[in-house]
Amino acid sequence: MKWAFRWVLFAALGGAAWALWPNEAHKVRKGLEALAADVSFSPRDGNLARLASIEAVTSRLTADAELQVDSAGFAARTLSGREEIREVVAASRGLEGGIQIQLFDIVVTLGPDEHEAKAALTASARSGGTELVAAQEFVFELRKQEGRWRVRRIQAVRTLQK
Amino acid sequence: MTDAESRPAPWWQIVTIGRNPRVTALRLAVTVALVVFAWNFVFVPLRVTGPSMLPNYANGQRRFLNRLAYRFAEPQRGDVVAIKTSGLHNLYLKRIIALPGESVRIVQGVVEIDGVPLEEDYVPKRQPWNWPTDRPEWQLGPGEYLFIGDNRTMLMRDHEFGVQKRERIAGKVWQ
Known part of the structure; x- marks a missing residue:
């Protein structure tokens, strides 16, 4: 019986090491989760916290960042440049119920030089218990600048094409 | 001892x-x-959210997804399936309406496959949808399926439906 327990233990340790070992894909995933956390805010947050989170969102984008939205129930729209995106994020801080963004199933593909990456993911957004976006697929393009992964492009993708 | x-x-x-x-x-x-x-990997529990499969699948109902249903068989017209987004956390629950290679269009709410109206007893009421809007009909390519929800009383612009590849089908929903 002892050998079985040893194998299970080895397998568990190996799995944990594999999952926790820091690599670029892991950093991209963590960066996207942090971006979602920065876009999210609670109605209890004070003005300073809201301002800080807007700056935090902006710092995660490249200067030429682009956001293309095309979701059911929303008009197709493209935001170009960090400042334009910043204005929209700032305007969202007026929502009474706050915003809670959740990301699911983040699939990261690194470029050959590991300085560019693409991430496919599904996001949902709620405000004060109301669903704003149920499940929207996005493709994020990221670029590594000064040792940090920044978002270059966010494109909403329709799961079903019509 | x-x-x-x-x-x-x-x-x-x-x-x-x-x-x-x-x-x-x-x-x-x-x-x-x-x-x-x-x-x-075999029977994934699901919770239905949203109105797009009414009246047959109500919001909040729990179902199971058979992930192995299409391992040895092809998806059939009328099957209710779950379609993957970027993974399995969020799935679209839809019915297969048209199969690879078929031409399809919707005229005044009635689906036509290769010019023949499709009988859909799972759709009790329907709005006069007309689709596609940019061409006379949609020609499905190899491995492409048309998925539509059962709730056709919704406005077409509010109803998520459309074409996707077979590899995006996560499995068949147990009735």
Whole structure:
């Protein structure tokens, strides 16, 4: 019986090491989760916290960042440049119920030089218990600048094409 | 053999953790592993959200997804399937309406496959949808399916439906 327990233990340790070992894909995933956390805010947050989170969102984008939205129930729209995106994020801080963004199933593909990456993911957004976006697929393009992964492009993708 | 080994285990131990706790622990681990495997890769539990499959699948209902349904069989027209987004956390629940290679269009709410109206007894009421809007009909390519929800009383612009490849089908929903 002892050998079985040893194998299970080895397998568990190996799995944990594999999952926790820091690599670029892991950093991209963590960066996207942090971006979602920065876009999210609670109605209890004070003005300073809201301002800080807007700056935090902006710092995660490249200067030429682009956001293309095309979701059911929303008009197709493209935001170009960090400042334009910043204005929209700032305007969202007026929502009474706050915003809670959740990301699911983040699939990261690194470029050959590991300085560019693409991430496919599904996001949902709620405000004060109301669903704003149920499940929207996005493709994020990221670029590594000064040792940090920044978002270059966010494109909403329709799961079903019509 | 020591006294402790020869002494029979007390009844409470037999009831709770069995005669041999190690064997019980191993059985429990195997059972948990099998259940986790089955719930992730064979019969995935689902909770229906949203109105797009009304009246046949109501918001909040719980169903199971058979992940192996299309391992040895092709998806059929009328099957209710789950379509993957970027993974399995969020799935679209839709019905297969048209199959690869078919031409399809919707005229005044009636689906036409290769010019023949499709009988859909699972759609009790419908809005006069007209689709596609940019061409006379949609020609499905190899491996492409048309998925539509059962709730055709919704406005077409509010109803998520459309074409996707077979590899995006996560499985068949158990009726």
